Amino acid sequence: MVYTLSTLEITTRGSSSLNDIGIALRMEQVSKQYPGTLAVDHVDFEVRAGEVHALMGENGAGKSTLMKMLAGSFDDYTGQIYVGNAPVELRSPAEACDHGIGMVYQELSLAQPISIAENLLVGRLPTKPGGFVDRGKMMDEARRCLQQVGLEHLDPSMRIEEISQHEAQLVEIAKVLGRNPCILVMDEPTSALSREEVKRLYEIVRKLRKRGLAIVYISHHLSEIFEIADRVTVMRDGRKVGTEDMAGVTPQSLVQMMVGETIDEFYQQRHPDLGDTVLTVDRLTRHGFVHDVSFSLRAGEILGVAGLAGAGRSELARVLCGLDPAHGGSVILDGKILKPNDYPAAVAKGLVYLSEDRKLQGLFLRLPVSWNILASLTAKHSTMGLYGGARDRSIVEQQISSLQVATASSEEDVGNLSGGNQQKVLLGKWLAKGPGVLILDEPSRGVDVNAKRLIHEAVMALADQGAAVLLLSSDLPELVGLSDRALVLREGHLIGEISKDQMTEESVLLAANGELPKGGDA
Amino acid sequence: MKKLLSHMGTLGIYGVAVLLLVVGRVVSADFLTAENMLTILNAVALLGVVASGMAFVTYSGHMADLSLPSVMAFSGIITVATLSLGLLPALVCGVLAGMSIGAMNGFVIGRFRANPILWTLAVAFFMEGFMRFTWSNNQVYPDIAPGSAGAAFIGIFRTDIGPLPLVVVVMLLMLGLGQLVMTKTRFGRETRFVGSSRAAAVTSGIHVPRVVMLNFLVAAFAASVAGVLITSMNKLGVFYLGQGYDFKAVTAVVIGGVMLSGGRGNMLGVLGGVLVIGLLTNIMTFMGITSFRQNIVTGIVFIVVVGLQQYRLRAGGRSSE
Ligand SMILES: Nc1ncnc2c1ncn2[C@@H]1O[C@H](COP(=O)(O)OP(=O)(O)OP(=O)(O)O)[C@@H](O)[C@H]1O
Numbered sequence: 126m127v128y129t130l131s132t133l134e135i136t137t138r139g140s141s142s143l144n145d146i147g148i149a150l151r152m153e154q155v156s157k158q159y160p161g162t163l164a165v166d167h168v169d170f171e172v173r174a175g176e177v178h179a180l181m182g183e184n185g186a187g188k189s190t191l192m193k194m195l196a197g198s199f200d201d202y203t204g205q206i207y208v209g210n211a212p213v214e215l216r217s218p219a220e221a222c223d224h225g226i227g228m229v230y231q232e233l234s235l236a237q238p239i240s241i242a243e244n245l246l247v248g249r250l251p252t253k254p255g256g257f258v259d260r261g262k263m264m265d266e267a268r269r270c271l272q273q274v275g276l277e278h279l280d281p282s283m284r285i286e287e288i289s290q291h292e293a294q295l296v297e298i299a300k301v302l303g304r305n306p307c308i309l310v311m312d313e314p315t316s317a318l319s320r321e322e323v324k325r326l327y328e329i330v331r332k333l334r335k336r337g338l339a340i341v342y343i344s345h346h347l348s349e350i351f352e353i354a355d356r357v358t359v360m361r362d363g364r365k366v367g368t369e370d371m372a373g374v375t376p377q378s379l380v381q382m383m384v385g386e387t388i389d390e391f392y393q394q395r396h397p398d399l400g401d402t403v404l405t406v407d408r409l410t411r412h413g414f415v416h417d418v419s420f421s422l423r424a425g426e427i428l429g430v431a432g433l434a435g436a437g438r439s440e441l442a443r444v445l446c447g448l449d450p451a452h453g454g455s456v457i458l459d460g461k462i463l464k465p466n467d468y469p470a471a472v473a474k475g476l477v478y479l480s481e482d483r484k485l486q487g488l489f490l491r492l493p494v495s496w497n498i499l500a501s502l503t504a505k506h507s508t509m510g511l512y513g514g515a516r517d518r519s520i521v522e523q524q525i526s527s528l529q530v531a532t533a534s535s536e537e538d539v540g541n542l543s544g545g546n547q548q549k550v551l552l553g554k555w556l557a558k559g560p561g562v563l564i565l566d567e568p569s570r571g572v573d574v575n576a577k578r579l580i581h582e583a584v585m586a587l588a589d590q591g592a593a594v595l596l597l598s599s600d601l602p603e604l605v606g607l608s609d610r611a612l613v614l615r616e617g618h619l620i621g622e623i624s625k626d627q628m629t630e631e632s633v634l635l636a637a638n639g640e641l642p643k644g645g646d647a
Numbered sequence: 648m649k650k651l652l653s654h655m656g657t658l659g660i661y662g663v664a665v666l667l668l669v670v671g672r673v674v675s676a677d678f679l680t681a682e683n684m685l686t687i688l689n690a691v692a693l694l695g696v697v698a699s700g701m702a703f704v705t706y707s708g709h710m711a712d713l714s715l716p717s718v719m720a721f722s723g724i725i726t727v728a729t730l731s732l733g734l735l736p737a738l739v740c741g742v743l744a745g746m747s748i749g750a751m752n753g754f755v756i757g758r759f760r761a762n763p764i765l766w767t768l769a770v771a772f773f774m775e776g777f778m779r780f781t782w783s784n785n786q787v788y789p790d791i792a793p794g795s796a797g798a799a800f801i802g803i804f805r806t807d808i809g810p811l812p813l814v815v816v817v818m819l820l821m822l823g824l825g826q827l828v829m830t831k832t833r834f835g836r837e838t839r840f841v842g843s844s845r846a847a848a849v850t851s852g853i854h855v856p857r858v859v860m861l862n863f864l865v866a867a868f869a870a871s872v873a874g875v876l877i878t879s880m881n882k883l884g885v886f887y888l889g890q891g892y893d894f895k896a897v898t899a900v901v902i903g904g905v906m907l908s909g910g911r912g913n914m915l916g917v918l919g920g921v922l923v924i925g926l927l928t929n930i931m932t933f934m935g936i937t938s939f940r941q942n943i944v945t946g947i948v949f950i951v952v953v954g955l956q957q958y959r960l961r962a963g964g965r966s967s968e
């Protein structure tokens with residue numbers, strides 16, 4: 126007995142020291158308390174060098190908070206963190222940086238009006254004697270960083286606001302890589318990327334893994350996790366549920382771990398009850414973005430819009446609803462021509478647009494959830510009308526409960542919600558307004574499996590009530606599962622249409638690349 | 648707890664007011680008398696009227712309207728200049744003249760997104776030059792023969808309503824009305840949305856240029872009312888009458904808990920801010936501190952309060968990382 130015990134001890138000690146060589150990061154019993162929320166609750170977490178470690182969990186599970194802890198965002202976490210084998214204190218961003226931790230945040234953090242180069246090299250701009258910035262060196266270094274993420278075609282002197290959102294996301298990654306981290310955290314890095322860019326990101330990640338980096342990868346997409354991860358840790362309600370080798374899990378078992386129950390793939394067959402044409406778009410043009418696009422949309426219909434990144438989907442939506450000026454063509458809503466470039470008028474008539482970028486354009490981060498949901502309704506009340514309480518409150522409560530927004534209360538600032546829950550609030554804002562014509566631009570970006578189903582159900586219910594929906598999505602299962610038919614955009618031109626029975630993920634992808642299925646015509 | 652924190656700004660300022668009452672009592676036995684309290688109210692009444700309008704500009708995320716002093720002077724001069732039409736028409740002309748400046752500010756800032764500070768500073772500069780040029784650097788006097796419109800005009804400032812001077816009643820009315828508009832009307836709500844995030848307000852279908860326009864118009868309206876009153880008080884109109892009201896009004900608004908970054912605060916707090924400035928000035932006068940040195944103190948108070956607000960924003964984790 127004694128003998129066995131001691132051998133056991135020896136073997137464990139032996140194996141642990143063997144393992145320790147490969148352990149890049151260990152968090153022991155770490156916790157983080159927000160006012161009113163214990164976001165991370167005594168979590169143990171470790172990442173090996175040379176592995177991609179996926180971190181999964183529902184919206185609000187505490188993933189981002191756990192990782193922000195690593196990035197030195199909090200000075201009041203409890204528990205112990207080790208980098209390599211050395212205990213470290215990560216109580217400021219500078220300390221995190223010193224220990225080689227690099228973080229790509231869930232929400233973009235680049236300075237919009239500043240050049241790519243300066244954003245990439247912020248804090249370490251090369252200088253000449255006298256403190257002047259060495260512009261040549263800066264551009265060279267910036268180009269080197271951009272090359273790492275396959276953006277060598279970009280001019281580093283361009284400002285961030287001049288490039289697209291998915292390019293900005295890659296620049297963000299380049300910025301972090303430029304500092305040569307040995308532990309790299311990516312919080313939903315693909316949520317703003319197109320399919321091709323996701324592939325490029327996989328290559329980058331694999332290369333970094335080979336170099337021995339420890340990589341933490343947060344994502345809600347099971348397919349991504351199975352593609353790229355070696356191990357996975359699942360969190361729920363601030364606690365760790367478990368860590369598994371990817372070889373030992375299935376999508377079903379992962380979902381089971383995350384949600385606590387099994388969810389089967391949804392997308393039940395919808396039998397749309399199509400009404401009259403409510404929206405007609407006639408040769409709409411905006412130079413450089415949208416060329417001569419015409420189509421119409423009927424009540425009760427969900428019309429998908431497929432296309433590669435840069436195909437002009439968001440631009441089409443923005444011109445259509447009047448957020449951007451058009452150079453030609455017209456939009457006819459309920460038989461009347463819409464005044465161009467007058468979005469408030471469009472909203473008043475029931476044509477609304479759920480914008481793709483929730484943090485910069487969509488939400489009032491410093492206002493409570495309730496105010497955000499009611500933001501779409503100000504026009505409903507008469508100009509001099511005083512605001513009543515009870516009706517407003519019930520609207521808010523209804524959206525919070527039907528979308529299952531995880532928030533301490535309806536008076537919590539939206540900026541304090543987790544990313545996925547912010548997205549639900551953004552959608553709730555427009556759902557509260559009721560049917561009409563709804564343009565949804567990436568409606569389920571960053572939400573978990575369960576929430577995605579809720580959002581899809583809400584969209585279908587809205588269509589069943591007679592709303593017309595224009596769905597812009599790069600999530601192929603979503604596009605195929607929800608749409609009754611789909612338009613195909615390519616370089617700003619409408620090149621064709623795919624009917625429901627022709628629609629598969631494959632056919633949509635081929636069409637977006639210019640190969641329409643037979644019988645589909647413009 | 649959350650609610651309590653959000654009321655901190657309002658409650659806090661009244662706490663400061665009470666503290667100042669105690670300090671004032673210590674400084675002088677004559678301080679805590681009904682008469683002195685009325686003096687204080689009288690002294691801050693005009694400031695309160697201007698602040699009730701300025702608060703809208705700050706609340707809408709546009710920090711401050713620095714042209715308000717020139718709006719005050721202009722509305723006063725125009726009122727005096729048009730008194731021959733009768734008292735009421737002259738008052739209407741004066742207020743409309745002041746509001747026309749607000750309309751221009753609101754249009755340019757709302758539609759073309761001009762920087763509000765720079766733009767209104769330029770307008771103030773322009774208006775001063777314009778008034779000095781047009782009236783050749785002179786003061787304009789009303790004809791105050793007994794029974795004339797001018798005499799009635801001079802009388803406005805000197806009217807009492809019950810125990811209170813008319814100006815104090817006007818201030819309370821303006822602040823009360825402002826509170827109602829700010830918290831209960833569609834315009835007030837939209838102002839909060841615009842003040843919290845302009846981009847999000849645009850994508851929510853709010854007519855942002857119109858909301859901004861209305862805010863500057865409201866500010867100019869309040870300043871015009873104050874301008875008429877201050878002109879009545881001085882019995883003359885002249886380009887420099889509103890001097891100093893820009894900074895003092897922003898100070899009252901900001902120490903009253905309206906965030907310089909927009910979207911937070913209310914008129915109850917602004918009233919508190921106005922009272923605190925009144926108390927502070929009054930106590931300093933009791934202590935024999937000259938008005939130049941009083942300005943130094945007001946400036947320091949402003950800097951400290953803005954610093955604290957920023958700190959609280961960051962401590963709340965709401966800084967833009
Ligand atoms: N600044 C904050 N103040 C208060 N509570 C917060 C704050 N940030 C996050 N929380 C809360 O902490 C919990 C965990 O949030 P976190 O952002 O870590 O979730 P997540 O797992 O990243 O979710 P998602 O998948 O939606 O991004 C949530 O309940 C959230 O509401």
Ligand SMILES: [Mg+2]
Nearest residue numbers: 189231543544
């Ligand atoms: Mg997150």
